[in-house]
Amino acid sequence: MKKILFSALIISIFSCKSTTEEPIPNEYLNLPANPFDYSSTNLPSNLLAELKIRDNTPSDNQISNHTATLGRVLFYDKNLSINNTISCASCHKQTLSFSDTTQFSQGFEGKLTSKHTMRLINIRFFEQKTMFWDNRAASLEHQATQPISNSIEMGLSLKSAIAKISKLPYYPTLFKNAFGNETIDSIRITKALAQFVRSIVTTNSKYDLVKAGKDKYTASEARGDSLFFNIPVQNGIFCNNCHTAPAFFPVNNVISRNSKLNAQFKTVESELGNFKFGTLRNTGNMLRFLHDGSYRTLDDLFSGDVLFHSIPAKQDRQDLINFIKTLDDPSLATEVKFSNPFKK
Numbered sequence: 001m002k003k004i005l006f007s008a009l010i011i012s013i014f015s016c017k018s019t020t021e022e023p024i025p026n027e028y029l030n031l032p033a034n035p036f037d038y039s040s041t042n043l044p045s046n047l048l049a050e051l052k053i054r055d056n057t058p059s060d061n062q063i064s065n066h067t068a069t070l071g072r073v074l075f076y077d078k079n080l081s082i083n084n085t086i087s088c089a090s091c092h093k094q095t096l097s098f099s100d101t102t103q104f105s106q107g108f109e110g111k112l113t114s115k116h117t118m119r120l121i122n123i124r125f126f127e128q129k130t131m132f133w134d135n136r137a138a139s140l141e142h143q144a145t146q147p148i149s150n151s152i153e154m155g156l157s158l159k160s161a162i163a164k165i166s167k168l169p170y171y172p173t174l175f176k177n178a179f180g181n182e183t184i185d186s187i188r189i190t191k192a193l194a195q196f197v198r199s200i201v202t203t204n205s206k207y208d209l210v211k212a213g214k215d216k217y218t219a220s221e222a223r224g225d226s227l228f229f230n231i232p233v234q235n236g237i238f239c240n241n242c243h244t245a246p247a248f249f250p251v252n253n254v255i256s257r258n259s260k261l262n263a264q265f266k267t268v269e270s271e272l273g274n275f276k277f278g279t280l281r282n283t284g285n286m287l288r289f290l291h292d293g294s295y296r297t298l299d300d301l302f303s304g305d306v307l308f309h310s311i312p313a314k315q316d317r318q319d320l321i322n323f324i325k326t327l328d329d330p331s332l333a334t335e336v337k338f339s340n341p342f343k344k
């Protein structure tokens, strides 16, 4: 009996030791003693139901609080650029749903990107093979480290990035807490960045509250809702066919169920170009619209002649815009767990 107790004690000491987290060096970073919660989503019920069908989280990269914390630090670390001037967050700004103020963004040498910086919102819901404006990357895991080695954005080969961050005092502990030991490699960097970005979801929008019967639209928002779902913008196609509720990005299989729509949709694609139909959630505070950032406000966009986006009547535009704004989750702009963790 004693022997059994003794070995139980040893086992518990060992297992306790192996899960003990190391304190994060706080000279450089403002991180809480216990990591923030990134793994539970806290989504409203309509989005939670949608997530059950569409979650693109790979089975080998489920979100853990420690790994997403590492991803947060990497996301804000300018050491990931060749001359220590640019981090992911230099272009993807938290206050703007992780997009940028300008039409194009400056990389490490001041050169400009060829497209507008995308918002990083609700990426968990996107179908595979739809990353970037031209859908060229298959998943967040395929995409996450590409900006580091991009010749305009951060200019650092992945190999040099690993060598560089291995010398920084805060990473060994962060990698150990995330992955069990201090090894730093590109797979781990990718996983951590992808986890952080994937954890950014909208949880607190008026639209969801209204649908759950916990809030009420204004008259203008209610009219905008009905325009969005019921007024054909062209040839029997509605806004909702392409930006489909509740995630507000296209669900291809829904469109292809209707062969007439599908045929028209193909024409649209060839005319609009093969650009990603971003989610309309959290577009309300953006300063630039479309892949080329060519429109400054929603009213400009809907007053223009972009195929399917031309709304001639002023009142209709205003009501649609007020409706689109109900899709915003303003709390994302200030949530500490998504903010810059560096002290300077």
Ligand code: HEC
Residues within 6 Å of the ligand: 075, 086, 087, 088, 089, 090, 091, 092, 105, 106, 107, 108, 113, 114, 115, 116, 117, 118, 119, 120, 123, 130, 131, 132, 133, 134, 140, 143, 144, 145, 147, 148, 152, 153, 154, 193, 197, 276
């Ligand atoms: C110099 C500005 C800049 C930097 C730095 C930058 N990005 Fe981007 N990001 C962009 C632009 C521009 C796009 C759109 C590119 C395109 O489609 O060709 C983009 C697209 C993305 C997308 C695709 C989103 C979607 O919906 O398909 C993700 C994810 C992303 N960036 C994450 C990151 C991460 C992680 C980092 C840091 C490792 C980073 N970015 C660094 C400008 C930047």
Ligand code: HEC
Residues within 6 Å of the ligand: 228, 233, 237, 238, 239, 240, 241, 242, 243, 265, 268, 272, 275, 276, 277, 278, 280, 283, 288, 289, 290, 291, 292, 298, 301, 308, 309, 311, 320
């Ligand atoms: C046939 C498909 C289709 C229809 C219908 C459609 N959209 Fe779009 N929408 C797109 C595509 C594709 C883009 C991205 C185009 C680009 O970046 O050049 C887009 C972009 C947008 C954007 C800008 C998003 C951003 O990140 O810059 C808004 C806002 C928008 N649409 C709202 C609407 C509204 C409101 C309606 C109905 C009046 C509508 N859309 C109808 C396909 C569609």
